[in-house]
Amino acid sequence: MSNAPNQELQVIDFHIHIGLREHFNPSILRLFGMSNPALQEQISEFMKPENIVSMLDNYGVSRAVVLAEDSPKVTGVVPNEFVAEFCSHYPDRLIPYASVDPTENPNPAETLEQAVTGLGMRGLKLYPSYQYFYPNAYQENPQMKKLRKLYECSVRLGIPVMFHTGTSVFPGARLKYSNPLFLDDLAVDFPDMKIIMAHGGRGPWFNTAFYIARMHSNVFIDISGLPPKNLLRYFPKLETISEKVLFGSDWPDTLNIGANIEAVKNLAISDRAKTQILGTNAAKILGI
Numbered sequence: 001m002s003n004a005p006n007q008e009l010q011v012i013d014f015h016i017h018i019g020l021r022e023h024f025n026p027s028i029l030r031l032f033g034m035s036n037p038a039l040q041e042q043i044s045e046f047m048k049p050e051n052i053v054s055m056l057d058n059y060g061v062s063r064a065v066v067l068a069e070d071s072p073k074v075t076g077v078v079p080n081e082f083v084a085e086f087c088s089h090y091p092d093r094l095i096p097y098a099s100v101d102p103t104e105n106p107n108p109a110e111t112l113e114q115a116v117t118g119l120g121m122r123g124l125k126l127y128p129s130y131q132y133f134y135p136n137a138y139q140e141n142p143q144m145k146k147l148r149k150l151y152e153c154s155v156r157l158g159i160p161v162m163f164h165t166g167t168s169v170f171p172g173a174r175l176k177y178s179n180p181l182f183l184d185d186l187a188v189d190f191p192d193m194k195i196i197m198a199h200g201g202r203g204p205w206f207n208t209a210f211y212i213a214r215m216h217s218n219v220f221i222d223i224s225g226l227p228p229k230n231l232l233r234y235f236p237k238l239e240t241i242s243e244k245v246l247f248g249s250d251w252p253d254t255l256n257i258g259a260n261i262e263a264v265k266n267l268a269i270s271d272r273a274k275t276q277i278l279g280t281n282a283a284k285i286l287g288i
């Protein structure tokens with residue numbers, strides 16, 4: 001296994017987290033520590049743009065999507081401002097995605113607009129199981145009409161929206177909100193919105209996520225948080241949706257991004273599919 005950057009193969013990690021100790025709730029820090037023990041003690045010291053970029057260099061990763069997190073009820077708050085400033089040191093390498101809690105925030109569309117036009121952020125991450133909302137709640141819940149405005153805003157700004165889907169180990173997460181089936185409604189109602197199902201419906205809904213990605217040209221799966229060696233068990237027909245699948249690590253919730261890249265390279269799928277999953281699909285979404 002080589003850590004040298006691979007000239008031919010572009011690898012983009014579509015899903016990493018950053019944050020300082022004070023951003024995360026204590027139970028989350030404990031779980032980060034179980035995945036990544038060396039990081040736990042010195043998380044705030046390590047979280048510097050140059051350290052992240054040199055880690056990406058070691059693994060041959062050209063770019064990473066860096067996620068903010070506005071989930072005060074469960075995991076914590078990694079502010080948009082923090083992530084935008086962090087990424088601004090390496091604008092060609094680190095791509096900041098905003099987060100907004102559509103339940104707590106009275107005007108999430110306005111927050112998103114400010115994050116994109118004011119802070120230069122390039123996507124939106126929503127965490128339904130930590131923020132406690134059904135992604136399609138704009139249809140029936142009068143209090144969640146603001147969700148429709150949020151999605152309309154993302155379409156107008158031309159930014160993708162990533163949703164956490166499937167299981168989570170974080171205490172307080174409510175699984176019912178993270179069923180990818182709700183995203184089918186969004187794919188129909190907002191055909192111009194690029195929707196990314198993070199973790200591919202992990203656990204109970206791999207099949208649901210697969211069929212939704214296959215049905216809708218605007219829906220993608222990111223494989224973060226899944227052991228890549230098992231991908232063909234979760235998605236036996238992975239090859240048929242290879243243009244809809246994005247590599248992601250979920251670092252620091254994984255120890256070694258390089259091992260995950262190697263595991264994708266070792267899958268029994270075509271070289272074309274591996275190239276798409278590891279980088280070219282992401283490059284298209286990012287407009288590179």
Ligand SMILES: [Zn+2]
Binds near residue numbers: 015017250
């Ligand atoms: Zn994640």
